[in-house]
Amino acid sequence: MEIPVYTLDSFTNLPFKGNPAAICPLLHVTMSSFSKATSTLARIDLKTAFSSENALFRLRWFTPTTEVDLCGHATLASAAVLFQHIKNVNPTLVFETKSGDLSVTQKEEGYIMDFPLNPPTRVSLPFTCVTQAAVGNLPVQEVLFCYNTKKLLIRLADSCDISALTDLKVDTVALENTERSGRFCAVIITMKGSPDCQPRYDFYSRDFSPWFGVPEDPVTGSNHTILGSYWSEKLGKKKMLAYQCSSRGGELELELRDDGRINIAGQAITILQGTIKL
Numbered sequence: 001m002e003i004p005v006y007t008l009d010s011f012t013n014l015p016f017k018g019n020p021a022a023i024c025p026l027l028h029v030t031m032s033s034f035s036k037a038t039s040t041l042a043r044i045d046l047k048t049a050f051s052s053e054n055a056l057f058r059l060r061w062f063t064p065t066t067e068v069d070l071c072g073h074a075t076l077a078s079a080a081v082l083f084q085h086i087k088n089v090n091p092t093l094v095f096e097t098k099s100g101d102l103s104v105t106q107k108e109e110g111y112i113m114d115f116p117l118n119p120p121t122r123v124s125l126p127f128t129c130v131t132q133a134a135v136g137n138l139p140v141q142e143v144l145f146c147y148n149t150k151k152l153l154i155r156l157a158d159s160c161d162i163s164a165l166t167d168l169k170v171d172t173v174a175l176e177n178t179e180r181s182g183r184f185c186a187v188i189i190t191m192k193g194s195p196d197c198q199p200r201y202d203f204y205s206r207d208f209s210p211w212f213g214v215p216e217d218p219v220t221g222s223n224h225t226i227l228g229s230y231w232s233e234k235l236g237k238k239k240m241l242a243y244q245c246s247s248r249g250g251e252l253e254l255e256l257r258d259d260g261r262i263n264i265a266g267q268a269i270t271i272l273q274g275t276i277k278l
Contacts, residue, residue: 006081007272010073011219011250013109015271018250019219021077024276025086057082059095059102065213070099070149072113072221072264073250079104079111080268110253110267113221117262119229120144120153127152133175134187134208138164146226150184153226156191165191165204166245176210185211188223192234193243201251202240203231219250221264228254228262 003024012018059078061071075095082088083106092105103114123145131143131154139157146153156164168189175187186209193201205227207217224242232238238256243249253265 001278003276003278005272005274005276006077006085006270008077008080008268008270009248010076010080010268011221011244011252011266012248013267013269015269017248018266018268019073019217019248020271021074023074023077023081025081057093057095059097061097063209063212063214068212068222070097070115070222070225072115072224073219075102075104075113076111076221076266077268079106079113080270083111084270085273107265110265112263112265115221115225115262115264117229117256117260118146118148118225120146120151120226127179129178130175130184130187133178134170135168135189138168144230149186149222149226151186151188151223151226152184153188153190153230155230156189158192160191162191162194162197162204162245165189165206168206170208170216172208172210172215175208179211185209186217186220186223188220188226190227190230192231200241201243202235202237203227204243204245206244206246216246218246218248219244219252221252221266224252224254224264225262228256228264232256 006023007020009015009018009020061068061074079093082093092103095102099116105112121144123143127143130152131140135154139159140154141157142155144153186207188205188207190203190205193203205223207220207223209217231240240254242252242254255263257263
């Protein structure tokens with residue numbers, strides 16, 4: 001069995017920036033074949049596989065250790081493969097996923113994803129051990145938790161400089177060991193953008209997901225279903241420009257919609273194209 005594979009960098013237009021995703025199009029397969037094939041591909045740590053049957057695209061995502069319910073950068077990369085390499089002629093794609101139907105529309109050189117919104121909730125218990133393991137002695141302004149996604153959101157104080165976030169060294173082994181109950185899958189650390197920085201970003205973030213086998217995720221589209229909700233309320237804005245400041249880094253355009261969902265837009269660039277033989 002031969003399966004085409006594409007590696008793309010998402011949320012960037014530069015190679016080896018953004019977040020890499022390996023995409024396997026499984027076209028013209030049945031549902032049972034799709035399940036079998038994706039289970040096999042998951043063993044070799046591929047990020048995404050999708051199939052098409054009767055013009056309906058089905059999409060599944062995998063980290064190095066598990067299958068996940070929502071993945072933004074791999075959805076973006078999957079759409080880019082369809083538009084750029086499979087030569088899809090439809091202006092909008094619809095993926096059937098564990099998080100419901102997700103549509104992606106091509107816009108100029110980028111893509112707009114229609115995602116669910118996941119507002120975080122203020123917690124009575126501040127998860128002190130996890131917060132301490134994540135940010136050390138940095139001043140924290142607020143701690144919230146998103147029960148839909150099992151992600152902790154830590155906002156650094158506005159007095160912090162951007163270097164406090166970019167230079168932060170997180171011991172992800174120690175972080176994972178602070179919480180073994182299964183309540184967590186990631187810690188998001190965020191801070192407000194500075195008017196003195198160029199380009200002008202509304203907010204910054206980093207993501208640490210050792211519970212899912214990802215010590216630090218370079219650019220996490222799904223996190224911005226949480227961050228977009230939070231910062232929209234804090235900044236009083238529906239349109240925002242965000243930057244995830246990992247070592248690779250990536251840019252996301254956000255727009256909260258009146259129907260309670262969020263548009264997440266970005267670019268993707270193809271790095272590698274080949275074939276997997278199973």
